[in-house]
Amino acid sequence: MSAQDDVDDVAEFAALLRTLKERTDRSYGSLARRLAMNTSTLHRYCAGEAVPLDLAPVERFAALCGASPEERLELHRRWLLAVAARQRPRTANTADTADTANTASTASAAGTAQEGAVAAEADETEHAPDVADGSAEGPAEEPPLPRPPWYRRRRGAVGLAAACVVLAALGSLAALPDGRRTPAGDRAGSAGPAPSAMTETRAPDRRDASPTPSGGPPSPRRSSPSATPEQPKPSPTPSPRTTPPTGGSAPAPPLTWSADSQAWKLGCGHDYVVAKPPGQVPPPPVPQDAGVWAASQNAVHGGETLVQLTVQGRTDTAVVLEALRVRVVGRTAPAQGNAYAMGRGCGGSITPRSFDVNLDKDRPIARAVAGSDTGTPIPAVRMPYRVSARDPEVLLVNARTQGCDCRWYLELDWSSQGRTGTVRIDDDGRPFRTSAIKGLSRYVYDLSAREWMPYS
Numbered sequence: 001m002s003a004q005d006d007v008d009d010v011a012e013f014a015a016l017l018r019t020l021k022e023r024t025d026r027s028y029g030s031l032a033r034r035l036a037m038n039t040s041t042l043h044r045y046c047a048g049e050a051v052p053l054d055l056a057p058v059e060r061f062a063a064l065c066g067a068s069p070e071e072r073l074e075l076h077r078r079w080l081l082a083v084a085a086r087q088r089p090r091t092a093n094t095a096d097t098a099d100t101a102n103t104a105s106t107a108s109a110a111g112t113a114q115e116g117a118v119a120a121e122a123d124e125t126e127h128a129p130d131v132a133d134g135s136a137e138g139p140a141e142e143p144p145l146p147r148p149p150w151y152r153r154r155r156g157a158v159g160l161a162a163a164c165v166v167l168a169a170l171g172s173l174a175a176l177p178d179g180r181r182t183p184a185g186d187r188a189g190s191a192g193p194a195p196s197a198m199t200e201t202r203a204p205d206r207r208d209a210s211p212t213p214s215g216g217p218p219s220p221r222r223s224s225p226s227a228t229p230e231q232p233k234p235s236p237t238p239s240p241r242t243t244p245p246t247g248g249s250a251p252a253p254p255l256t257w258s259a260d261s262q263a264w265k266l267g268c269g270h271d272y273v274v275a276k277p278p279g280q281v282p283p284p285p286v287p288q289d290a291g292v293w294a295a296s297q298n299a300v301h302g303g304e305t306l307v308q309l310t311v312q313g314r315t316d317t318a319v320v321l322e323a324l325r326v327r328v329v330g331r332t333a334p335a336q337g338n339a340y341a342m343g344r345g346c347g348g349s350i351t352p353r354s355f356d357v358n359l360d361k362d363r364p365i366a367r368a369v370a371g372s373d374t375g376t377p378i379p380a381v382r383m384p385y386r387v388s389a390r391d392p393e394v395l396l397v398n399a400r401t402q403g404c405d406c407r408w409y410l411e412l413d414w415s416s417q418g419r420t421g422t423v424r425i426d427d428d429g430r431p432f433r434t435s436a437i438k439g440l441s442r443y444v445y446d447l448s449a450r451e452w453m454p455y456s
Contacts, residue, residue: 010085014048017061020061035061038292039097053391054130059072064378092262254313255312255423256313257307259308259427261301263307271302271339271341278340285341300433300434303435309397311390311395316388318386319414320385321414324395329408338442338443353378355396355398359400371379404435407431407432
């Protein structure tokens with residue numbers, strides 16, 4: 001198939017996306033928010049500059065645009081052709097890169113052998129007998145003197161060393177299969193101990209008699225770690241998938257993540273428990289300053305905690321999010337104080353999809369809940385789910401309680417190309433904290449009177 005055919009397949013897929021998008025009379029930004037993806041990513045799909053690696057975002061796009069079953073089938077067919085078209089040149093480039101690397105290594109070995117031969121020739125010239133310059137006054141040319149035995153041994157040693165260099169270079173290339181060469185990013189990640197916030201276990205090699213997990217215990221971090229190595233710290237309740245490594249270091253995980261635990265419901269409704277009377281509590285902040293306000297008042301999330309989790313792959317290779325689990329590390333009586341509402345709610349016709357967690361259960365689970373947009377359903381995130389550098393995913397976790405002061409964190413299991421691991425997600429090194437507000441005095445800020453008033 002020619003390169004022009006590949007371009008046509010991608011263009012036809014993008015054209016159908018644009019046709020469905022224009023039918024909705026919605027902007028790229030509006031559709032992207034409902035699809036939980038970046039606006040620029042959606043625009044690149046519709047412009048033919050990129051192709052989704054997974055069918056899930058394509059199906060959600062078709063559902064939001066009200067595509068018929070026939071249109072969905074045609075969109076699926078064009079997506080398959082577009083993905084195949086994009087993968088063909090990528091595979092060829094990968095093979096060319098491998099051939100170039102092999103050629104460069106062989107040339108390097110040959111260059112080393114040539115240097116050895118040049119050294120031997122230079123040595124021969126250095127120890128050769130003097131030859132007459134051909135002048136009339138000079139003596140007649142004499143036959144060369146016989147070389148001593150040590151010279152022959154030295155020349156043989158130089159040639160043998162050059163041959164060993166060539167064989168060693170070829171042997172190193174043969175020892176590494178094409179699919180097991182380590183990328184540059186993995187070499188940087190394996191230079192020190194594995195970042196402690198993400199742990200992984202490598203799939204067992206079929207040649208090993210007794211495979212051993214190579215992951216390390218998770219340590220508290222709020223966002224994905226950098227390449228700087230850290231000493232691993234044990235978690236309060238380590239899981240079987242976060243067993244300490246038995247030796248060596250694990251490569252860098254194939255995904256990055258960040259978590260915001262100060263999200264408010266629809267951006268305007270939230271409660272905090274503060275152990276101060278209303279006269280000593282400052283006015284409520286704007287949502288972007290909620291973290292600073294809560295820290296200054298030693299506030300605790302009241303009734304529920306919304307965690308906005310963003311997950312993205314490091315490369316275009318798909319990373320499968322296998323499961324999202326909840327770990328409760330402590331339950332005590334609800335915190336004492338007053339409940340302060342950040343607003344009376346803003347209403348609206350949009351309900352974002354989320355994961356609902358009931359912390360009052362003995363074993364709480366993260367249950368996927370669908371959302372809605374003016375009556376149009378927004379499909380829930382069903383695990384397993386795929387992400388990559390081009391297809392990030394935003395997960396909203398709503399953890400609630402009515403009877404405890406709960407401390408908890410999340411665990412996100414992932415897999416990619418035979419590797420598996422677990423990400424611990426917490427509040428900047430500490431468990432998330434959510435306390436019930438049932439029975440507490442509740443206040444809301446009156447903007448006209450500029451003071452906290454009883455909530456009614």
